Amino acid sequence: MTEYKLRTRNVRKTYGSVVALKAASIEMQEGEFLTLLGPSGSGKTTLLMAIAGLNNPDSGDIWIDGKLANFLPPFKRDLGMVFQNYALFPHMNIFDNIAFPLRMRKMPMALIRKEVARVLEIVELDHVAKRFPRELSGGQQQRIALARCFVYKPSIILMDEPLGALDKKLRESLQREIKQLHENLGITVLYVTHDQEEAMVMSDRICVMNDGSIDQIGTPNELYFQPSTMFSADFLGESNLFDAQVLEVGKDSVLMRGPAGMNVLGELKESVKIGEQVKFMIRPETVDTDNDVTRDNAVEGILKEVIVFGQITKYFIELSDGTEMVSTQLTSRSSSTIEIGQRIILNWAKTSTVILTSDAGS
Amino acid sequence: MSSKSEQLPSVTYTPIVRPRNWSRFLSISPAILFLGFFFIYPVVLLLGLSFVDSSGTLTLEHYTRLYEKAVYVKVLLITLKIAGWTTIFSILAGYPIAYLLSTVKSSTRNSLVIWVLMPFWTSFLVRTFAWIVLLGRHGALNELLLALGIVDAPVRLIFNFTGVMIGMVHALMPLCVLTMMSVMENIDRNLVSAASTLGARGGQAFWRIYFPLSAPGVAAGGMLVFITSLGFFITPALLGGARDTMIVQVIIFQIHEVLNWGFAGAIAMLLLASVLVIFFFYDQLLGLSTLSGESTHEHKKGVIGRIGRWLGGGVINILSYLCEQGGILIDKLTPLRTDRKRRQGSRTTLWITAMTVIAFLCIPALFVIPVSFTEDGFLGWPPVGFSLQWYEQVLNSPAWAAAASRSFVVAISSALLGMSIGVPAAFFLARRQFFGKAALFAFLVSPIIMPNIIIAVALFYLYAKLGLVGTNMGLILGHTILAIPYVVITVMAILKNYDHRLDQAAWTLGANKWQTLTRITLPLLSAGLIAAFMFAFVISFDELTIALFVTGGEVTTLPKQMWDDALMRVSPALAAVATLLLAFMSCIIFSTEYVRRRGLRK
Ligand SMILES: Nc1ncnc2c1ncn2[C@@H]1O[C@H](COP(=O)(O)OP(=O)(O)OP(=O)(O)O)[C@@H](O)[C@H]1O
Numbered sequence: 001m002t003e004y005k006l007r008t009r010n011v012r013k014t015y016g017s018v019v020a021l022k023a024a025s026i027e028m029q030e031g032e033f034l035t036l037l038g039p040s041g042s043g044k045t046t047l048l049m050a051i052a053g054l055n056n057p058d059s060g061d062i063w064i065d066g067k068l069a070n071f072l073p074p075f076k077r078d079l080g081m082v083f084q085n086y087a088l089f090p091h092m093n094i095f096d097n098i099a100f101p102l103r104m105r106k107m108p109m110a111l112i113r114k115e116v117a118r119v120l121e122i123v124e125l126d127h128v129a130k131r132f133p134r135e136l137s138g139g140q141q142q143r144i145a146l147a148r149c150f151v152y153k154p155s156i157i158l159m160d161e162p163l164g165a166l167d168k169k170l171r172e173s174l175q176r177e178i179k180q181l182h183e184n185l186g187i188t189v190l191y192v193t194h195d196q197e198e199a200m201v202m203s204d205r206i207c208v209m210n211d212g213s214i215d216q217i218g219t220p221n222e223l224y225f226q227p228s229t230m231f232s233a234d235f236l237g238e239s240n241l242f243d244a245q246v247l248e249v250g251k252d253s254v255l256m257r258g259p260a261g262m263n264v265l266g267e268l269k270e271s272v273k274i275g276e277q278v279k280f281m282i283r284p285e286t287v288d289t290d291n292d293v294t295r296d297n298a299v300e301g302i303l304k305e306v307i308v309f310g311q312i313t314k315y316f317i318e319l320s321d322g323t324e325m326v327s328t329q330l331t332s333r334s335s336s337t338i339e340i341g342q343r344i345i346l347n348w349a350k351t352s353t354v355i356l357t358s359d360a361g362s
Numbered sequence: 363m364s365s366k367s368e369q370l371p372s373v374t375y376t377p378i379v380r381p382r383n384w385s386r387f388l389s390i391s392p393a394i395l396f397l398g399f400f401f402i403y404p405v406v407l408l409l410g411l412s413f414v415d416s417s418g419t420l421t422l423e424h425y426t427r428l429y430e431k432a433v434y435v436k437v438l439l440i441t442l443k444i445a446g447w448t449t450i451f452s453i454l455a456g457y458p459i460a461y462l463l464s465t466v467k468s469s470t471r472n473s474l475v476i477w478v479l480m481p482f483w484t485s486f487l488v489r490t491f492a493w494i495v496l497l498g499r500h501g502a503l504n505e506l507l508l509a510l511g512i513v514d515a516p517v518r519l520i521f522n523f524t525g526v527m528i529g530m531v532h533a534l535m536p537l538c539v540l541t542m543m544s545v546m547e548n549i550d551r552n553l554v555s556a557a558s559t560l561g562a563r564g565g566q567a568f569w570r571i572y573f574p575l576s577a578p579g580v581a582a583g584g585m586l587v588f589i590t591s592l593g594f595f596i597t598p599a600l601l602g603g604a605r606d607t608m609i610v611q612v613i614i615f616q617i618h619e620v621l622n623w624g625f626a627g628a629i630a631m632l633l634l635a636s637v638l639v640i641f642f643f644y645d646q647l648l649g650l651s652t653l654s655g656e657s658t659h660e661h662k663k664g665v666i667g668r669i670g671r672w673l674g675g676g677v678i679n680i681l682s683y684l685c686e687q688g689g690i691l692i693d694k695l696t697p698l699r700t701d702r703k704r705r706q707g708s709r710t711t712l713w714i715t716a717m718t719v720i721a722f723l724c725i726p727a728l729f730v731i732p733v734s735f736t737e738d739g740f741l742g743w744p745p746v747g748f749s750l751q752w753y754e755q756v757l758n759s760p761a762w763a764a765a766a767s768r769s770f771v772v773a774i775s776s777a778l779l780g781m782s783i784g785v786p787a788a789f790f791l792a793r794r795q796f797f798g799k800a801a802l803f804a805f806l807v808s809p810i811i812m813p814n815i816i817i818a819v820a821l822f823y824l825y826a827k828l829g830l831v832g833t834n835m836g837l838i839l840g841h842t843i844l845a846i847p848y849v850v851i852t853v854m855a856i857l858k859n860y861d862h863r864l865d866q867a868a869w870t871l872g873a874n875k876w877q878t879l880t881r882i883t884l885p886l887l888s889a890g891l892i893a894a895f896m897f898a899f900v901i902s903f904d905e906l907t908i909a910l911f912v913t914g915g916e917v918t919t920l921p922k923q924m925w926d927d928a929l930m931r932v933s934p935a936l937a938a939v940a941t942l943l944l945a946f947m948s949c950i951i952f953s954t955e956y957v958r959r960r961g962l963r964k
């Protein structure tokens with residue numbers, strides 16, 4: 001068995017009658033960037049707190065560096081945590097804030113000065129050392145929170161929506177900074193965000209959480225193109241989701257009867273049986289509107305609406321039974337030549353049809 | 363009410379006032395005029411008396427006498443010593459409770475706070491007598507100690523410094539707890555969590571992070587206790603020995619026995635001067651704004667501020683170091699098990715400590731109730747048999763009935779008057795930005811800072827000229843002075859959390875200023891306003907100092923009647939009155955709490 005840097009098994013946490021976390025199991029390799037993604041209240045912070053040792057889980061196990069750490073006090077875990085609201089100490093100036101973990105580690109003063117100066121340089125805020133947290137902007141405070149965490153070189157860093165309160169521009173530049181620090185220092189990062197784009201950009205793997213339990217873990221690509229549950233499919237990106245009945249299970253494909261009587265071909269998935277009711281999903285960007293009837297799947301509909309979102313254009317097509325399907329394409333000059341009300345044959349490859357087995361949540 | 367006269371444009375985003383239009387100050391002027399005439403003016407008059415002799419010529423004779431007679435300086439020093447120790451004990455015993463209260467669930471907190479506030483609702487005269495009976499030579503505590511064999515002979519717990527401390531700490535600790543709690547509640551708990559992930563042990567995180575952040579609350583609570591204790595006279599008179607005389611007792615003696623107003627004024631001046639010096643140091647160290655429970659992390663630049671910070675930092679380093687070493691030692695003695703929950707030893711200790719202190723706060727109230735049903739003729743422990751005779755005696759006595767009804771009338775009137783003056787002032791202060799705002803706030807709350815005895819004596823002097831001594835009106839006006847600061851502080855606190863955009867929304871929807879005020883603002887604030895009213899009511903209902911001076915003959919309030927009664931004879935009738943009062947106050951507090959919760963649900 002490979003040794004994981006961080007591992008949890010069936011961690012459960014309740015607050016009175018509220019089950020905040022049901023049975024969370026994750027494994028992280030050294031140097032990995034894993035993101036917890038999920039709606040508000042899905043238990044992301046609770047899991048992070050359990051790993052940091054800030055709440056005692058009701059049951060389940062936590063290993064850090066292969067050692068059992070269920071009730072190891074936080075200050076012995078060699079991990080760093082960046083809190084949702086920064087948690088900078090308001091009564092200490094920036095220097096003292098960043099020096100705090102070093103002082104706790106009994107580092108000599110000369111070295112502390114050097115180290116603090118070094119991380120302040122990394123976050124490009126060397127001029128604020130004498131200021132107090134409230135005298136910094138939100139983005140600056142955020143960077144100080146990161147600096148305070150990086151300065152003592154913990155081998156694992158937990159970040160709870162670190163960029164939540166920032167505007168888009170600052171957010172993107174900090175995303176790059178965090179990613180760079182992660183790569184340069186080889187730290188294991190467990191990251192929490194609401195923002196799926198952020199999760200996609202930054203993570204090696206994403207862990208989708210829903211209602212206190214883990215829905216699916218996978219690379220951004222897997223999650224996006226091969227979601228295994230309704231929830232993940234719906235939560236990440238946009239999707240065309242339909243009910244269908246399995247007609248045939250072939251050698252390498254599955255044939256289903258979808259809405260408007262269309263026959264849909266999808267890639268083989270072992271678990272499906274003939275006659276079973278399933279759902280399938282097609283990402284709008286994999287659906288073409290070029291009337292190519294020779295593809296694996298083709299269905300006719302009427303164009304209802306075209307919306308140009310800058311670089312991309314969305315086409316809303318109504319099938320014969322009134323079901324709506326969306327296709328997303330790069331905006332081009334020809335986009336505007338298609339007229340509303342026109343008949344269109346939508347088509348897509350069978351690899352783009354993702355069959356979802358009904359999950360417990362739905 | 364007030365805002366009707368204000369002429370804001372219908373949609374404002376920055377309500378900044380240009381003080382050109384004087385009608386805008388209409389809402390604050392009643393408060394200024396009232397306090398100016400009934401508070402500042404008489405106090406200045408009284409203090410002015412200290413500079414003239416009996417024939418009316420300017421002199422410093424009172425001050426030279428003050429200086430020559432070592433006894434007055436000595437009394438001042440004793441007063442400062444008693445106040446200082448009261449403050450220290452109140453903080454030491456109150457901090458664990460405040461810490462516990464600010465870290466438990468809000469439902470637990472609400473029920474615990476009621477017990478912490480117990481001393482507030484037990485009339486202070488009665489609790490003083492309760493202490494006499496409990497701590498006396500043959501009192502309940504000594505009996506217990508003897509029975510347990512802890513001591514061989516009765517311990518002297520009363521009529522000395524110990525007695526004064528017990529009485530005063532008991533009376534003032536709730537104030538300290540509430541003030542510290544209001545600061546602690548606003549400390550972000552993630553900060554301590556953050557410190558522990560950064561490598562701090564529990565004790566280190568507490569001393570380096572939590573404690574410095576709670577320090578403004580400790581200072582403000584301590585300050586309030588200190589200033590209030592300077593004005594105490596009943597507790598030291600009844601529980602202390604001859605050597606525990608406080609300065610207020612000397613002022614009362616000068617006025618009641620010697621009728622030397624000028625000299626009384628000089629002593630009052632001495633008291634006021636020491637209060638001001640203390641405030642100066644406090645301001646240098648922490649800033650006066652922390653007194654309202656606001657925590658500023660602004661660092662004071664002055665020399666005193668720097669020395670204070672340096673000393674504080676040193677103490678915190680030492681305590682933090684001790685905690686760390688202790689933690690390491692414990693780790694060595696009991697090897698760490700990561701598969702088992704750690705024992706929460708510190709939490710248990712905290713609960714035990716806090717519960718012990720809460721028990722101390724509740725004892726006199728719990729003592730009074732059984733004693734009121736005694737068949738015996740005197741206030742003693744344990745009560746004998748069961749009878750309602752004392753209740754009958756009190757309820758059938760016209761004197762008690764008259765005092766009770768007067769207390770009601772006075773308390774309701776002064777609460778109403780205090781509200782109608784204080785609420786507009788609070789609105790004005792909370793909603794406007796103008797030059798001198800801090801000074802105006804300080805002026806409005808200054809009656810809290812001024813020792814009550816000075817207000818009482820000054821009012822007596824003024825009323826004597828106006829013919830208001832011994833009238834209900836005089837009492838109402840006097841209690842209104844005390845009520846205004848509390849109303850202003852309470853209402854400003856709720857306005858701080860009130861979303862001003864709701865008013866703006868109402869204006870854009872077509873409501874005029876008056877409609878907005880009556881249909882939106884006041885209903886939303888009703889819970890807070892009721893709390894402010896109750897606060898004012900209770901302050902007046904339990905007030906003795908002013909009542910002692912401005913009432914006369916037949917015109918007494920309940921506390922005054924109890925005082926007079928107690929001076930004649932300490933009978934269980936007092937316990938009966940106290941029990942009735944306790945029941946009554948409980949009703950008020952619970953109904954306030956009920957209204958508050960209903961307000962929260964909305
Ligand atoms: N201290 C607490 N007491 C009671 N319930 C809690 C506590 N902390 C969290 N919860 C509950 O546990 C559940 C999970 O909370 P958690 O904070 O982990 O969610 P989250 O995924 O971090 O949400 P968000 O994205 O909004 O931060 C929620 O239903 C929340 O109400």
Ligand SMILES: [Mg+2]
Binds near residue numbers: 044045084
């Ligand atoms: Mg969260």
